[in-house]
Amino acid sequence: MPEYIHIPHCFLKDGIFYFQRRVPTELIRHYTSSKISYSLRTRSARVAAARAIRAASQLDEYWYHLRSQDADLPGKHMRRLGVADPRQRASDGGSVNIDCISLSEAVVTYLRLKGSGKGITFRRAAERACGYVIDTCGDKPLSSYTKADANAFRDALIARGMAGSSITRVFGTVRSIINFAANEEGIELTNPFGKVYYDRYAGVSDRQPIPVEAIRAVQAECYRLDDDMRWLVALVADTGMRLAEAAGLLCEDIVHDNEGNYIARITPHPWRRLKTAGSMREVPLVGSARWAAERLMAVHGGSGFAFPRYNKTDTTNANAASAGLNKWLKAYVPAGATMHSFRHSMRDRLRAVECPADIVDQIGGWQTNGIGHGYGKGYAAQITIKWMEKAIFL
Incomplete structure (x- = not known):
């Protein structure tokens, strides 16, 4: 599939990228045409995407003020x-x-x-x-x-x-x-x-967790297909990360300690911010997540974006990741389940092994109630790894 298809508000003509966007119906009287279209003066998909996103943002802001004036x-x-x-x-x-x-x-x-x-x-x-x-x-x-x-x-x-x-x-x-x-x-x-x-x-509609049997079936397909999209699914399936957190990772964010453990450091980046301050954490990679980490390290050599497919512009395209992966996932999970359902499942899997709630919150980046939980650095990696292994290999 041509990479320019993923660029919003763009089309390709004679190898040159053009910006195009329809004027909202209620604002057409401010324009001489119902459509804004002009050359972005580049053949590079990456440059075109950055220019198109900036132009769309400027138009959204201007149209907001036009509506206010009207x-x-x-x-x-x-x-x-x-x-x-x-x-x-x-x-x-x-x-x-x-x-x-x-x-x-x-x-x-x-x-x-x-x-x-x-x-x-x-x-x-x-x-x-x-x-x-x-x-x-x-x-x-x-x-x-x-x-x-x-x-x-x-x-x-x-x-x-x-x-x-x-x-x-x-x-x-x-x-x-x-x-x-x-x-x-x-x-x-x-x-x-x-x-x-x-x-x-x-x-x-309540988001239902994915049953463990269905998670196993999804992971088996990930191992079989063994491509970058399935690495992302496998990474989320056994960590409960938010999809944007995983899609915006750098290979440098995945560390390998002396004891053979893999850990993903979830930190804010200019291309992918975190939902809350508490989302910054270290997540143990076990099960299918460890497999995905090993495949990423083997392919990318430990540097650059872990998932370049979703980082072609200055912002991680988590929406594209969600749309593509949810479409593939439908065949293997109950109706209504999505990539985000893995996050619900992880909480249930940790509950099933009687993992303490504050450790669950630390692993998932959830808000923990109580003033005392804001003190200190949290649990050491060895402790969170122990509980994740219990939950994953149950």
Whole structure:
């Protein structure tokens, strides 16, 4: 399969990569064409991917602001979208009215102060969530939003077909942005987007763990096919790593100690950040994960990306990994199970050997409750290896 197929918003013509993206229907009036298309001036897939991702990100940000400007508000022509610093608003010679900060300005404040060092996903989630609010209720001053607006917003999300878990995430993002910006600007308000009722379980299906027998069948196929995609499956199957954590590994992250043990060091990288601070850890590689590590070392010589297929741009493409591997996995696991189900299975497998909960949390990078668990360096590798071997070879 040609590698350019994996590049978003790109097509190839006469060996040159072109960027192409359709303009959203509600914004077409701002353009002379319904499609944006131009040459990326490169024959390199890697360079084209980086340029296309950067262009798409710039367009998403610009379209977010266009949607904000299109909100039907009195005095819209007098607004200065994106000015989130009170000193800037006072520079016109007038007094500062703290109630005038709008939701779009709150997003700018939030991203400016909290977005530093965060990935593009963090920015997109903030802009998308508040973009939904602006589409439904308009871009109002924060103190002008009402409970009726919040209820209308909830109804709009339900009408979009969002599951309860997705609505919870969107509401959580909106609440965080409003609370943070209000605190920064010195605005006292009761956030109307809190305590909004909806069915949090609507459309949500529980992720079921994969039975051990099915895991064994999957591993047998991985050994038989013996390619990079199956190495990734094997690595996740007997570690419970998040797929993005495994796909973004360097060969240098896989270490081999004097006692013959393999350990994967899960650390943040510029191309793949971690979900939480507690996700940084050392994971013992036993069973199929050890086999995968040995195959990676043999093929790559201990340096570079462990899975170059999913690291062709400046960001690990975990979505591509998920789509491809889940499609293959369907034939071997119960209906509804995915690559993430291995993570649920690992927790159950460790429970089955009566592994202490805080050791389970350390292995999986899960949050452990209690202040005391934040002290010290955690359990030594010999201890986590012992419990992983009990769970894997049960």
